Amino acid sequence: MEISYASPSAGDLTYSSSTSSGSSMPYRPVKIIPLQHPDTTSYGSSGGGSSSSSFWSNSLFSGWWSKIRGMTIIDWIGMVFPCFCWIRTYRWREYLQVDLMAGTTVGIMLVPQAMSYAKLAGLEPIYGLYSGFVPIFIYAIFGSSRQLAIGPVALVSLLVSNVLSGIADSSDALYTELAILLALMVGILECIMGLLRLGWLIRFISHSVISGFTTASAIVIALSQAKYFLGYDIERSSEIVPIIKSIISGADEFSWPPFVMGSIILIILQTMKHLGKSRKHLRFLRAMGPLTAVVLGTTFVKIYHPSSITLVGDIPQGLPSFSIPKSFKYAKSLIPTTILITGVAILESVGIAKALAAKNGYELDSNQELFGLGVANIFGSFFSAYPTTGSFSRSAVNHESGAKTGLSGIVTGIIMGCALLFLTPLFEYIPQCALAAIVISAVISLVDYEEAIFLWRVDKKDFLLWTITSTTTLFLGIEIGVLVGVGVSLAFVIHESANPHIAVLGRLPGTTVYRNIQQYPEAYTYNGIVIVRIDAPIYFANISYIKDRLREYEVVVDKSTRRGPEVERIYFVILEMAPVTYIDSSAVQALKDLHHEYKSRDIQIAISNPNREVLLTLSKSGVIELIGKEWYFVRVHDAVQVCLQHVQSIKEASKTSDPSPEEKPSFFQRFLKQRGEDVLVANLESGSSNPSDSMHSDPQLEPLLFRKP
Numbered sequence: 149m150e151i152s153y154a155s156p157s158a159g160d161l162t163y164s165s166s167t168s169s170g171s172s173m174p175y176r177p178v179k180i181i182p183l184q185h186p187d188t189t190s191y192g193s194s195g196g197g198s199s200s201s202s203f204w205s206n207s208l209f210s211g212w213w214s215k216i217r218g219m220t221i222i223d224w225i226g227m228v229f230p231c232f233c234w235i236r237t238y239r240w241r242e243y244l245q246v247d248l249m250a251g252t253t254v255g256i257m258l259v260p261q262a263m264s265y266a267k268l269a270g271l272e273p274i275y276g277l278y279s280g281f282v283p284i285f286i287y288a289i290f291g292s293s294r295q296l297a298i299g300p301v302a303l304v305s306l307l308v309s310n311v312l313s314g315i316a317d318s319s320d321a322l323y324t325e326l327a328i329l330l331a332l333m334v335g336i337l338e339c340i341m342g343l344l345r346l347g348w349l350i351r352f353i354s355h356s357v358i359s360g361f362t363t364a365s366a367i368v369i370a371l372s373q374a375k376y377f378l379g380y381d382i383e384r385s386s387e388i389v390p391i392i393k394s395i396i397s398g399a400d401e402f403s404w405p406p407f408v409m410g411s412i413i414l415i416i417l418q419t420m421k422h423l424g425k426s427r428k429h430l431r432f433l434r435a436m437g438p439l440t441a442v443v444l445g446t447t448f449v450k451i452y453h454p455s456s457i458t459l460v461g462d463i464p465q466g467l468p469s470f471s472i473p474k475s476f477k478y479a480k481s482l483i484p485t486t487i488l489i490t491g492v493a494i495l496e497s498v499g500i501a502k503a504l505a506a507k508n509g510y511e512l513d514s515n516q517e518l519f520g521l522g523v524a525n526i527f528g529s530f531f532s533a534y535p536t537t538g539s540f541s542r543s544a545v546n547h548e549s550g551a552k553t554g555l556s557g558i559v560t561g562i563i564m565g566c567a568l569l570f571l572t573p574l575f576e577y578i579p580q581c582a583l584a585a586i587v588i589s590a591v592i593s594l595v596d597y598e599e600a601i602f603l604w605r606v607d608k609k610d611f612l613l614w615t616i617t618s619t620t621t622l623f624l625g626i627e628i629g630v631l632v633g634v635g636v637s638l639a640f641v642i643h644e645s646a647n648p649h650i651a652v653l654g655r656l657p658g659t660t661v662y663r664n665i666q667q668y669p670e671a672y673t674y675n676g677i678v679i680v681r682i683d684a685p686i687y688f689a690n691i692s693y694i695k696d697r698l699r700e701y702e703v704v705v706d707k708s709t710r711r712g713p714e715v716e717r718i719y720f721v722i723l724e725m726a727p728v729t730y731i732d733s734s735a736v737q738a739l740k741d742l743h744h745e746y747k748s749r750d751i752q753i754a755i756s757n758p759n760r761e762v763l764l765t766l767s768k769s770g771v772i773e774l775i776g777k778e779w780y781f782v783r784v785h786d787a788v789q790v791c792l793q794h795v796q797s798i799k800e801a802s803k804t805s806d807p808s809p810e811e812k813p814s815f816f817q818r819f820l821k822q823r824g825e826d827v828l829v830a831n832l833e834s835g836s837s838n839p840s841d842s843m844h845s846d847p848q849l850e851p852l853l854f855r856k857p
Contacts, residue, residue: 180786186764230292234553243552250551251559253435254297259567260438264583265300269308270318276300278468283528283536284561288554291520293501295551297542302591310386311485329473332529333486338522345515350494356610357633359599360617366594376584377410379403388622405456410581413441417589435545438586445582458580463572468531497538648684650697660785674712676795681724688734713799720791726757736769754779754787
């Protein structure tokens with residue numbers, strides 16, 4: 149729908165006192181689209197029923213509430229037990245074989261890795277096996293990802309070791325009790341966040357922070373395993389300097405046999421991993437790497453019995469028994485690490501799960517996934533497991549092996565159970581350096597130097613964030629590194645929010661499209677008018693910056709690209725508000741102040757394309773009536789048309805005087821003048837200040853606005 153808008157006379161404006169009532173000026177209606185103003189009466193609080201309906205229709209939970217109301221019994225079962233979704237659609241002939249193969253492959257990979265990560269956490273290897281048993285079965289029931297492989301991981305193991313080593317010695321029973329208690333606390337927090345749908349909180353942590361944190365953590369993990377290669381103890385720390393000092397100070401105790409064996413096994417692991425990634429027909433080598441390392445190391449020890457190579461030792465046989473976590477008096481000191489491990493679970497596990505779901509063509513609810521991880525940790529803590537989460541490497545192997553459903557996880561759990569029941573006597577002769585090589589091989593891929601190169605090339609700010617996080621994590625410890633990284637990341641977010649991008653718009657030649665004049669230098673602006681686009685919500689934190697920029701645009705005028713009637717100053721400020729999704733009360737008050745400030749200097753504000761919520765806020769606060777409904781437009785071009793006619797009226801009024809009776813023009817003179825006014829208006833709309841320009845211009849390049857004959 150379009151209407152003809154006859155621009156108000158100059159007498160309607162505050163600066164019209166100088167205009168002459170007898171002045172002759174072009175009078176042409178311009179065609180604009182009317183802006184639909186909201187009816188605020190329907191949003192009132194009167195009437196309990198309408199108020200309640202309005203609340204639910206505008207609530208953040210409206211979509212969620214409507215989804216709940218439309219759910220069937222099957223949907224409810226699927227929401228509580230996500231496994232029900234793939235069980236009732238399981239294709240036995242198509243899925244069974246690949247699920248069995250994938251589960252077996254991951255299980256073979258998990259057994260040695262679980263023992264290695266338990267040693268990294270400062271626990272006995274058996275607790276790694278326990279952590280890879282019960283949680284897997286629970287996750288298969290409550291987890292929504294069909295390819296995610298959960299269990300012990302290197303980063304969480306390092307976090308467990310870092311916090312517990314400051315409370316108890318790793319040889320004490322208290323150390324093990326606290327690790328199990330930590331699993332319970334992590335599980336409870338994950339369940340709470342999943343139920344309250346709070347997973348979005350972690351979105352404020354930049355990917356640069358995660359990459360820098362994992363890179364530094366991987367280096368610390370690799371160095372912490374050096375003691376099994378070197379043959380002597382080094383200081384347990386999450387900071388790189390004490391570890392390096394400890395390595396150097398104990399160099400006189402260096403032993404060659406574990407170093408040679410560990411290095412050879414590490415080379416074999418890396419070679420198998422590389423071949424498995426680069427060649428599809430050798431994909432199985434990637435999963436067989438950890439098992440190969442264990443078999444080779446155990447075989448060598450059984451044959452040669454080297455005394456200088458330390459072994460894993462006796463491992464209890466049998467499944468874990470039910471027990472309630474103890475030592476709750478230390479729970480308060482474990483809260484920071486609980487939050488940190490939960491954050492890692494959200495960022496890593498949920499991120500991997502969503503990526504795998506997209507590749508396999510099904511939807512995944514991140515909050516349901518978080519709840520599934522929490523339930524797995526809670527049940528695991530009752531069976532002597534320490535915190536578990538999704539694994540990058542094992543999930544990738546599971547996906548590449550063709551896993552289709554959670555049945556692959558159940559198969560992995562069965563293999564872990566068989567290992568606990570029948571194979572633990574064989575694990576006694578596994579060399580410690582072999583397990584250390586497995587850990588180092590796993591974390592090498594976490595050193596994300598390619599990300600640093602990419603960030604340096606693309607965004608120096610993100611590279612700085614990556615550098616700050618990795619450096620502080622290396623030299624000041626994990627907790628401080630994460631806090632500093634998150635703090636700097638939030639500071640960047642706040643700075644960007646408080647200093648939004650604001651662009652001056654110009655008209656692209658031959659169109660009615662207005663774009664940033666910095667991005668499109670060919671775009672031209674109009675004398676007396678400045679068009680500003682605000683690319684962010686307007687609220688208390690950025691309104692001061694926005695007002696300062698508007699004042700700057702009023703004073704600093706680039707006349708080289710300006711067209712239209714030549715006037716000395718700005719008379720109109722057009723605010724393009726299409727990108728503005730929200731405006732708060734502070735911004736509304738500031739907008740009122742800005743209007744009064746402009747009014748005192750004979751400047752009119754025009755607002756273009758505000759969305760429904762913004763327009764409703766402006767209407768409720770009285771800003772629409774204050775500025776005037778006639779100054780709200782659907783398009784920037786509509787606002788420019790109206791403002792241009794006002795600018796032309798101002799120019800004509802300033803230089804035209806009343807003709808004397810004896811100077812009354814003849815009919816022929818009036819005819820020539822009318823023709824001149826027509827040309828003038830055409831030039832005004834096309835942005836030309838030279839009348840001769842329109843005589844030689846192609847009307848298709850500068851489309852004229854509709855005008856009545």
